[in-house]
Amino acid sequence: MLVLSRKKNESIMIGSTIEIKVIAVEGDQVKIGIEAPRNLDVHRKEIFDAIQEENRLATLNQRDWGALKQIFQNKTD
Incomplete structure (x- = not known):
């Protein structure tokens, strides 16, 4: 498992089409945004x-x- 540290508004790229961005950190919760091709299921x-x-x-x-x-x-x- 790859473990990375990111701050608010920083991103991680998976390949060239998937971006995971830290939107907010509130207590022990992290809100993330995921940009991925529409044909890829994200759950x-x-x-x-x-x-x-x-x-x-x-x-x-x-x-x-x-x-x-x-x-x-x-x-x-």
Whole structure:
């Protein structure tokens, strides 16, 4: 993990298209701004994790539907 110190209004660049800027520091909270291409999803970590879990569950459900479909196809054959 790369750890950098930044002050208010200072930025960090990721590649040539993503800029992370410190907007404000208030107590133990840091407000950041992120400029990134619109085609790139940017989420808070807890939201990203929830999306990944939903995708994992959907994949499992998709397999269940496939198995169920196969059972019904076998009964009609």
